[in-house]
Amino acid sequence: MFVLTSSQMREIDRKASQEIGIPEVVLMENAGFCVFEEIKRDFETLDDKNIAVFCGKGNNGGDGFVVARYLAQVCPNVKVFLFDDNVTLTSKVFLDILKKLEVDINILSEELLSSLRAQRFDIIVDAIFGIGLSKDIDGLYKKVIEYINGSGAYVYSVDIPSGVCSDSAQIKGCAVRASKTVTFVYPKVGHILYPGSYYCGKVIVKDIGIPEKIIKDIKVKILTAEDLDISKFYRYPDSHKGDYGKVGIVAGSKYYPGAAALCSNAALQSGCGLCYLLTPKEVLYFQNFRRPEIIVLPVESKEGIVSFDGFVKFDEYFAKFDVLGFGCGLTKNKEVEKILIHILENFQIPIVIDADGLNVLASSRDVRELLASYKSQKVLTPHYMEAARVLDVDVKDVAKSPIDAAKKIASEFRAICVLKGSRTIITDGDEVFINILGNPGMAKGGSGDVLTGIILSMIAQGYSAFEAAKLAVYLHSLSADILLEKKTMQTILPSDIIDGLDSTIKRLIKG
Template identity: 35%
Template sequence: MKLATSAQMQALDQTTIRETGVPGVVLMENAGRGTVNHMVQEFGPVRGKTVLIFIGPGNNGGDGLVIARHTLQQGGFPFIVSLVHLEKLQGDAAINADICQNLQIPYILCLNNDDIDILKKKIPSLNFAHPVHCIVDALFGTGLRRNIEHRFATIVELINNLSTNQHWPVIAVDIPSGLCSDTGQTLGCSVQANLTVTYGLPKPGHYTHGGPSIGKLAVVDIGIAGASINKMSLQGKVLDKDLKKTMLPRSRKGHKGSFGHLLVLAGSEGKTGAAILCGQAALHSGSGLVTLAVPKNLNPVFESALPEAMTVPLQKSVHYCIDSDYDLILKLLTNKGGLVLGPGLGTNSRTATLVKKLYCRVSQPVVVDADALNILSESPETLLQPGGDRILTPHPGEMARLFQTSTTAIQRDRVKAAAWLNKKCILNDQEIITVLKGAGTVVCSSKGKWAINSSGNSGMATGGMGDVLAGLIGGLLVQGYDPLDAAELGVYLHGLSADIVAGKSPFGYLASDVARQLPAAIKDLQQHNAFLGND
């Protein structure tokens, strides 16, 4: 599914109004009605129950007023808490305010702390008369750019406390108030929703830092014309089960030579585990053959740990890989579909020389991870001189080192950070893809496309997960996926595999558990897809 920034969504609304003649008040009506439908679907009928609806200025408040009216129509008892004088609302929101007043839907103004104290005393009586069904957060929408403060912050705190103490579900209109829809950053404080109903298209903030505040996400079609979406050529999307469409068929007559051969250059003394995890994931991805090029003294470790993989001891590399084995590595790359470079490699100066040579000279696609990224951070000019397509897989700390900034700065706007190459000139039109790992992993291509992942869970916050991801992406590369598809599919399958594991143990599982579950994740994704060909 496509993703839209706040500005893009606003432009889509205006385009629909201008080009199709659908007035904004109709779009607002569709939004409010769709929200009530999801409320009922998730939490049961509203008939005979109170729905507390908190509204603020702007169209988000207007959506809340539509929700109040549809709640009334379904036999519920809407109670509006307005943080703005209703007569100060404008446009479509003002139209719905007039309708609500004509219908004599009860409301209270909360313009100061005294008003809020009155509200706190009134809520128990509302609940006694008609049990509270849910709380609707229609305070601020996707246009919020400044911190929530003062009485608005007090109201957000009240909503969260009522939800926690009374176990009343919270439904957020478009996005929980206090979250930046473009970055997911909390602007001072934010509502913690159980269900977020967004309109038209999801926003980046729904999948980045906003995850815990979002709850379940539902998307309502409010009547935005598909032609308008196509005309805008949106570059962002969410990685979800639609990725099954990108999965390549596997011939029933295929053999191990049919599904690619990956070379992994990884491991050093004390860091053999990273290379082993990388190799395991590559094998479980469905690649036909995997070869590990490793320091010769460590070869016995790899031979016993990964019997399904081939290993090549690098004769001049004893405890870590060095540039003296560059020619041998180039020879090993013959007939290989790709290279994974970096897991557990170490940062010795001679290893660094080798990494930079391979990055700039190897024509096959290369997944660049871990220590290889740390090496490149010491000579950032090298990043713009790839010998072929490259997939960089940094976590926020590695990304910060690459650009001599702080992890906080990277996390502040993850999409912007991952899109660092969008305006750079890459030699020979090579593609560099950045996979910024973390909750809501971001995948960005130097050619402008970007995506945010929807799979995965907090149990993945443990060592070795990045090594598994690097091997998985490498394994997909050699099976014939183009680099961007390999990166996107790899990221989603990585998270999906962890979600399968978390179904039994929400945390405490290992990176190797995720690698072993990759075949199950692939099966899950391709359930409704003709993954196996008939040839």
């Protein structure tokens, strides 16, 4: 399913009106009726309900006038509240109809708002601000939104909760907390990303009669099973381990031995044929937590951290690897930078860089230049803080515009960027997929190491870096969601996600 920005939605509306000839009043009528339909579906009867419809001056308010008209036909207790009756021309068509039908219309003021606190509404329709909101909300608008949030009513937001920025999902001072949001054509970025998603309640997407043919060049999608290529999950009976790829992983230190174990375990469990782990000798005490199938190449270390001199002794193995993972649990260290420079200068293997590999990327000009010119496939897997370091911006800037941040990283390094978060974003700098699966049980140290291992495994099995990243993110989060059928969020561990990959892959294959 596509995800739209406000400008894309406005352009779709423009084309529908000017190029196809569908009048704006028809689209507004259809939108309002869709909201009414949803309200009617949710409540067995409306004739005994007290309903308030709050309408702004723009076209979102016009949608609200249409909702109010339909509600007034089935409910005697509908009140419409306006901030101003100087509304848009299209909205005025429907406001005038309400006046002729003698629907109870009120102009909001501080005094009226105070009197409303003594009333109780069962249903409130929020049609104050739509997807075009760009400035922070204050004054009477803010007080009305605070009233709605404290009303105890079941709240329907038209298109998007008033106060949520549709392009960034940021809150513009305050926002309506909707029970349900009814939006049109496709969801908007503000419905999908946080914190906006918190305010939307259940999001319903309705068709308002805009032809699909005019919806073009949309580059952002919600990641679904239909977007995944699982053809390589099917295996021929005469295949062997070499057919499923050789993964090389440079990971771990005496401080973070678990990172190496989790990454390599995940790679094996998700299907690669062979997994080689280059890790400091000190990590070998972690043997009991490691699958015996992992081929360990113990690297000489400096105080428990991989050394450059020890690492280069294993250069001959790099001819065997179909993909290389770098960074999990290596620590911030000059030796780590030297090793990554050596890899980028001397080999051309698809590479997945995570964790301390990203920290090196953020701090080393040499690594940045080498990675940008590296010819083979690249996947970078930052969380928000790592992305901020790579981009040399504040982490708040990444949180405000995560899609832009991910696209910028992908474009600068000509890589696939997997920006990890509650809504993980996968992009090649052009196309964007937003993952909506997963749960807070994944918010534990080691989850990122598991994801890196799955991405490596998918590339080893023959998927492109982009396809591998999409598949891995989906499998990773779906495994965590399946775990909720038996476990609580508090008790889910990254190692559980690895163990759950068996049932996850089965479910994906079965559809």
